[in-house]
Amino acid sequence: MSDYLTIAVDVMGGDFGPRVTIPATLDALKRYPHLSAKLVGHQEAISPYLNRLNADIACRVEVVHAPDTISMADKPSQALRNGKQSSMYKALELVSEHKAQACISAGNTGALMVLGRFILRTLPGIDRPAIISSVPTVNKHCYMLDLGANVDCSAEHLLQFAIMGSVMAAAVDELEEPRVGLLNIGQEEVKGNEQVKLASRLIEERGGLNYIGYVEGDDLYAGRADVVVCDGFVGNIALKSSEGLARLISRKFQASFKKGIYRRLLALIASPVLNELKRQMDPSRRNGASLLGLQGIVIKSHGSANRKCFGYALDQAVAEIEQDVPRKICHEIEHKLS
Amino acid sequence: MSDYLTIAVDVMGGDFGPRVTIPATLDALKRYPHLSAKLVGHQEAISPYLNRLNADIACRVEVVHAPDTISMADKPSQALRNGKQSSMYKALELVSEHKAQACISAGNTGALMVLGRFILRTLPGIDRPAIISSVPTVNKHCYMLDLGANVDCSAEHLLQFAIMGSVMAAAVDELEEPRVGLLNIGQEEVKGNEQVKLASRLIEERGGLNYIGYVEGDDLYAGRADVVVCDGFVGNIALKSSEGLARLISRKFQASFKKGIYRRLLALIASPVLNELKRQMDPSRRNGASLLGLQGIVIKSHGSANRKCFGYALDQAVAEIEQDVPRKICHEIEHKLS
Numbered sequence: 304m305s306d307y308l309t310i311a312v313d314v315m316g317g318d319f320g321p322r323v324t325i326p327a328t329l330d331a332l333k334r335y336p337h338l339s340a341k342l343v344g345h346q347e348a349i350s351p352y353l354n355r356l357n358a359d360i361a362c363r364v365e366v367v368h369a370p371d372t373i374s375m376a377d378k379p380s381q382a383l384r385n386g387k388q389s390s391m392y393k394a395l396e397l398v399s400e401h402k403a404q405a406c407i408s409a410g411n412t413g414a415l416m417v418l419g420r421f422i423l424r425t426l427p428g429i430d431r432p433a434i435i436s437s438v439p440t441v442n443k444h445c446y447m448l449d450l451g452a453n454v455d456c457s458a459e460h461l462l463q464f465a466i467m468g469s470v471m472a473a474a475v476d477e478l479e480e481p482r483v484g485l486l487n488i489g490q491e492e493v494k495g496n497e498q499v500k501l502a503s504r505l506i507e508e509r510g511g512l513n514y515i516g517y518v519e520g521d522d523l524y525a526g527r528a529d530v531v532v533c534d535g536f537v538g539n540i541a542l543k544s545s546e547g548l549a550r551l552i553s554r555k556f557q558a559s560f561k562k563g564i565y566r567r568l569l570a571l572i573a574s575p576v577l578n579e580l581k582r583q584m585d586p587s588r589r590n591g592a593s594l595l596g597l598q599g600i601v602i603k604s605h606g607s608a609n610r611k612c613f614g615y616a617l618d619q620a621v622a623e624i625e626q627d628v629p630r631k632i633c634h635e636i637e638h639k640l641s
Numbered sequence: 642m643s644d645y646l647t648i649a650v651d652v653m654g655g656d657f658g659p660r661v662t663i664p665a666t667l668d669a670l671k672r673y674p675h676l677s678a679k680l681v682g683h684q685e686a687i688s689p690y691l692n693r694l695n696a697d698i699a700c701r702v703e704v705v706h707a708p709d710t711i712s713m714a715d716k717p718s719q720a721l722r723n724g725k726q727s728s729m730y731k732a733l734e735l736v737s738e739h740k741a742q743a744c745i746s747a748g749n750t751g752a753l754m755v756l757g758r759f760i761l762r763t764l765p766g767i768d769r770p771a772i773i774s775s776v777p778t779v780n781k782h783c784y785m786l787d788l789g790a791n792v793d794c795s796a797e798h799l800l801q802f803a804i805m806g807s808v809m810a811a812a813v814d815e816l817e818e819p820r821v822g823l824l825n826i827g828q829e830e831v832k833g834n835e836q837v838k839l840a841s842r843l844i845e846e847r848g849g850l851n852y853i854g855y856v857e858g859d860d861l862y863a864g865r866a867d868v869v870v871c872d873g874f875v876g877n878i879a880l881k882s883s884e885g886l887a888r889l890i891s892r893k894f895q896a897s898f899k900k901g902i903y904r905r906l907l908a909l910i911a912s913p914v915l916n917e918l919k920r921q922m923d924p925s926r927r928n929g930a931s932l933l934g935l936q937g938i939v940i941k942s943h944g945s946a947n948r949k950c951f952g953y954a955l956d957q958a959v960a961e962i963e964q965d966v967p968r969k970i971c972h973e974i975e976h977k978l979s
Contacts, residue, residue: 441889451826454834488789488877496792496874520881524889536834537878539826540871543858544879545886551779551862552890559914569911576897576904 307339307363308624310617311394311403314344315372316410317606317613324409325352327613332360334614335621339363341403343394345370369393373414375606382414383421391415395422398599405600405620409608415601416452416594423597426629428636431456432596433464434535434603435471438542440526446472447523447531450592451539458502461485461532465506465514466639467595467632468530474626475619476529483510484518484528486537491517498534506532511639591616593623595632600624645677645701646962648743648955649735652682653710653728655747655944655951662747663690665951670698672952673959677701679741681732683708707731711752713944720752721759729753733760736937743938743958747946753939754790754932761935764967766974769794770934771802772873772941773809776880778864784810785861785869788930789877799823799840799870800848804977805933805970806868807850812964813957814867821848822856822866824875829855836872844870849977929957933970938962 310331314324321344328340329352336359342349346368353364369390373382386392391410397403399422408415416432425432433449448468453460465483472481485503487495494517495503506514518528520541533541560570590612594601600623604616648669652662659682666678667690674697680687684706691702707728711720724730729748735741737760746753754770763770773786786806791798803821810819823841825833832855833841844852856866858879871879898908928950932939938961942954 439889441892454826454832486878488792488874488881494792499874520878520883521885521888523882524885533878536826537875540824540858540875541878541882543826544861544883545858547859547862548883548886549890550859551777552887554779559917566914569914573907573911576907579897 307337308335308621309339309341309403309405310620310624311341311343311367311397311406312617313390313394313406313408313410314342314349315369315390316408317604317608318409319609320344321348321352323608323610323613325349327610327617329356329360329364330610330614331617331621332363334618338621339365341365341367341394341397343367343369343397344390345372367393367397373411375411377411377414379411379413379417382411383417386414386418392418392422395419395599395601398601399423404624405602407602407604407616407620409604409606409613409616412451412603415603419594419597419599419601423599423601425596426598426633426636428640429463429467429596429632431460431463432594433467434538434592435468435595436542436592438523438545440524442526443476445523445526445529445531447533447538447542448595449533449535449538450542451535452594453535455536456498456534458498458505461498461502461534462505462510463596463636463640465510465512465530465532466635468532469510469512470632470635471593471595471628472529474628474631475622478529480513481529482515482527483512483530483532484515484522486520486523486531486533486541487517488519489517490519502532509639591619593619593628595628598629600629645675646673646743646959647677647679647741648745648958648962649679649681649705649732649741650955651728651732651744651746651748652680652687653707653748655942655946657947658682659686659690661946661948661951663687665948665955667694667698667702668948668952669955669959670701672956676959677703679703679705679732679735681705681707681735682728683710705731705735711749713749715749715752717749717751717755720749721755724752724756730756730760733757733937733939736939737761742962743940745940745942745954745958747942747944747951747954750789750941753941757932757935757937757939761937761939763934764936764971764974766978767801767805767934767970769798769801770932771805772876772930773806773933774880774930776861776883778862780864781814783861783864783867783869785871785876785880786933787871787873787876788880789873790932791873793874794836794872796836796840796843799836799872800843801934801974801978803844803848803850803852803868803870804973806870807848808970808973809931809933809966810867812966812969813960816867818851819867820853820865821850821868821870822853822860824858824861824869824871824879825855826857827855828857840870847977929954931957931961931966933966936967938967 435448
């Protein structure tokens with residue numbers, strides 16, 4: 304691996320497979336001269352994309368053949384039983400064998416979770432990995448976890464998530480004291496269910512964080528916190544609801560500019576502004592969720608990501624490698640919870 | 642009461658109090674010739690608004706003096722102990738005494754919940770009231786409940802919510818067989834926490850509804866279901882997250898059209914379209930949540946509602962009175978769960 308950062312890419316994953324994942328990876332190799340990539344997937348599916356690479360890129364690409372693919376329909380348990388020859392499995396294995404510092408996949412999330420946990424194991428002191436991603440805010444963005452890895456979390460788990468999220472924001476965004484909030488249905492002490500109330504006390508007493516207390520659903524996008532902690536059931540639904548509403552608004556937006564010739568003309572004139580807005584509304588722009596808490600970096604891209612979006616997920620992988628996020632989490636957990 | 646529909650309006654509630662609630666109520670009296678209103682609040686605060694009413698409106702307005710007001714900061718327990726002379730308490734009392742068929746307030750939600758339950762009691766067979774509201778969808782809208790009245794729900798409660806929501810959609814939207822979905826983090830049988838899985842079986846077996854199974858966060862706005870059932874913690878966060886994102890988009894939208902003179906000019910030309918869009922994005926347009934499951938109709942308006950928005954909540958009250966929603970819920974629960 305020498306001085307290069309190395310990413311293992313499950314090129315078969317996602318709705319478009321190699322058609323998106325390989326060009327996006329080659330783009331990233333151009334962006335990052337110190338990056339190398341192991342393209343994991345069926346050799347025959349990969350090779351057509353590697354003709355006519357210039358020498359500088361070619362020397363940083365390696366193909367790792369994997370005859371099988373885990374499909375979106377496969378159950379995690381199937382993936383665990385029968386997936387050893389799959390591109391996802393082999394990409395994760397490269398991380399566990401220290402042949403790559405991060406793995407990225409746009410494939411089946413459930414399978415990635417289960418295989419990631421099986422192959423890489425959780426960090427000492429972490430009971431369960433969590434899915435973290437950033438959401439846009441008025442000023443910038445905030446990290447939110449868990450987004451669906453855990454449907455039933457104890458207060459202790461939420462404490463671990465709070466520490467991991469804070470490490471992520473501090474490392475990747477270079478914040479000195481990330482503001483950590485706990486998602487609840489009101490900001491008052493008395494609000495919320497028992498699990499959240501207990502978690503709030505735990506984070507306050509044992510987290511050693513810049514804990515700002517409860518935040519509400521609408522605070523997510525208002526920039527009140529840098530990290531928002533919640534259980535995976537709630538987080539998944541909050542994020543998907545927002546994405547659903549963004550899509551609805553985007554549709555109404557387009558429909559509005561199609562009613563009659565005057566509006567069409569207007570849309571033409573205003574197209575630079577409208578396109579800018581469409582980009583800002585696009586949930587896939589902030590692509591690249593991470594599975595935090597494993598002994599290795601695992602990035603999950605949206606299945607529907609296009610070349611550019613898969614590129615954002617690759618950026619996230621590079622940032623986490625450069626900051627060595629797993630080691631920092633390990634350090635903080637040891638320091639705070641043992 | 643004769644043939645009039647009568648609404649008791651807590652005119653002191655909300656961020657603007659009588660300044661919004663009374664003009665909005667007078668507007669509603671113009672819209673609905675068969676409506677009469679009891680304005681509940683401090684007489685001195687109300688009387689300035691009642692000068693120069695024309696005779697047709699004046700004869701349908703009655704002032705009910707209440708010396709106290711429950712503030713947004715009051716805890717529900719305080720409201721229960723000390724609130725007997727408050728406008729909210731007296732408005733609810735008018736419903737329990739059959740002097741009004743519905744009560745509406747833009748005040749403290751927690752207090753309205755607790756007082757509503759204390760004064761009106763739940764319907765036979767209903768353990769807990771739920772907050773229901775509609776959210777916009779691609780085609781029209783869908784009802785969502787619970788939105789925060791209950792932070793810990795059993796599967797049995799979710800079943801009751803499903804039946805109540807279905808009655809609401811059938812009655813107010815005149816749907817023959819409203820499609821009822823249960824909010825979850827995936828559509829597969831295996832997904833979700835234990836409470837949701839159990840609730841799904843219960844609704845399937847005992848609900849006697851047009852149950853379509855699990856729906857995800859982004860389905861909320863996609864029009865897949867007419868009623869979406871969830872626990873109050875999840876529902877509150879899903880709705881508020883979406884509202885937060887809508888506000889963020891709206892801000893970016895405005896900012897986008899303010900960069901430079903060319904864009905300002907463009908905004909001027911495009912203003913009818915932009916205003917239409919802003920209206921469609923505005924979460925307060927669908928104002929008027931209901932407390933379902935009580936022996937009477939209780940409508941909660943957003944605290945920040947303006948005159949027009951408070952009017953939407955009044956429309957909701959009229960619709961529920963006309964359809965006699967509580968009686969229909971009572972009938973369905975008796976029919977299905979006893």
